Amino acid sequence: MHPMREFGEVTPTLIEGLKGIVGERNVLYEDAGQLESYASDEAGALYAQTPEVVVKASSSAEVSEVLKLANLKRIPVTPRGAGSGLAGGAVPVVGGIVLSLEKMSRVLEVDKVNLVAVVEPGVVTNDLCRIVAEEGLFYAGYPMSVESSFVGGNVACNAGGAKVVKYGATAAHVLGLEVVLATGEIVQFGGKRRKDASGYSLLRLFVGSEGTLGVFTKITLSLIPEPGRVADLLVPFRSVEEAIDAVPKLMIASKGLPVAVEFIDRVSVKHCAAYVNTALPFQSEADAYLILQLDGRSKSELQDVYEAAGNACLENGALEVLVADNPFASERIWNMRRNWLEALKAIDPYVSTGDFVVPVSEIPKMMAFIAGLSEEYEVDIPCAGHAADGNIHPAPLRPDGIDSSQWKGVMEEILERIAVEAAGLGGAVSGEHGIGFVKRDLLEQTKPLEVALMRRVKEALDPNGILNPGKLFRMSDAVDVEVIAAA
Secondary structure, eight states: OOOOOOOOOOHHHHHHHHHHOOOOGGGGEEEEHHHHSSSSSSOOGOOOOOEEEEEESHHHHHHHHHHHHHHTTTOOEEEEEEOSSSSSSSSSSOOOOEEOOOOOOOEEEETTTTEEEEEETOOOOOHHHHHHTTEEEEEEOOOOTTTTOBBHHHTOOOOOOOTTHOOOOOGGEEEEEEEEEEEOOOEEEEEEOSOSSSSSHHHHHHHHHHSSEEEEEEEEEEEEEEEEEEEEEEEEEESHHHHHHHHHHHHHHTOOOOOOEEEEEHHHHHHHHHTTTTTTTTTOOOEEEEEEEEEEESSHHHHHHHHHHHHHHHHTBBBBBEEEOHHHHHHHHHHHHHHHHHHHHHHHHHOOOOOOOOGGHOOOOOOOHHHHHHHTTTTOOEEEGGGGGTEEOOOOOOTTOOOOHHHHHHHHHHHHHHHHHHHHHTSBBBSSSSSSTTHHHHHHOHHHHHHHHHHHHHHHOOOOOSSSSSSSSSOOOOOOOOOOOOO
């Protein structure tokens, strides 16, 4: 065990040094209103912590110089993208510098020969999708937060989303990274190649590292040709068990992987329907819905695929199979699923959601466990998620009569019990949102050996512990901090 590590102070001299690197306008300091904008992510205000200074870098060279200075002075640095994360990964839990990548927002290259895009970390995922689509190409790393998240943040937490069952999580699409290490050294991992059997895969080590090992400044992503025609199906079921049992059967029947198989429960549908001012068929009868997206190269192939999938659902107890036959109908289906979290925030602004993952066969058992907790704590726990890969998001809603500070402990206890149960069933505490600091204790509890190995890697690459300290695991050999929640 190393002695307790102490971080340096943010001084006027340090501020002048930062201004000399990125320019005075790109350093936010002593303006409480400006700093507050960088105090939290989508984990919510209960987990906010105000940075001492925000630095907006515009290039790899600037990121390098900022990290050299921070490492020399031992100032903690929290890399930040769009702030759309749900685990507190962009929250500066020990103060110091928030290093914002928002100005690094260029698509540097769309290479139609090698089928790759090279982007800066601050590119909005949806913008990338739109730009490559204009070239007849498709970027398949597509989280549900596609309209707001940055590509760099997707890579930092290995974001998933609706299309993982067919295309894989973000890691499946990352071919190369330019990374600035804690020392300021700029290194390149991977590139425009799809094979590399040259020793340890350091590229994969950095994907999902949540800013604790380095700062991404360029990202090379795999592209594929546009997949062709798609169809969206809405399938109501009387029970969760029938809905989940139908998933492998519809996949086998359609003789191909669906693009997406989304799950949403009755409580979620009730709140989402009110939020988007619409209603779904069979709302009074269905306890669960599946939203399917399937694709095919031709109209006839697509029809064969969705008819086979639909028939498999009907044979497994579906109340009906509703096919969206125009863009308006498709948008109506997906609008409800995309707005799931926003609908819950309209009821409870402090709502926090888990993202456990289990083998698909264990989802009914997990849903029964969550239903039991709902009765025990007398709270609604709406759930939605990605049924084909076992990734479900429970979101306990604060009941009337309990204030936010009291509710925080109860909510965390509920989500902890859900996550531990999921891990015990062969799953994990996070499927796609990452660990941040919100779930770091759960990670240590469920994967102690892995965390011990992660600590060794962290120590080797960031010996002064300046990069996103307090994330993934507690700083047992560094400054340890308990974040005091906002009232």
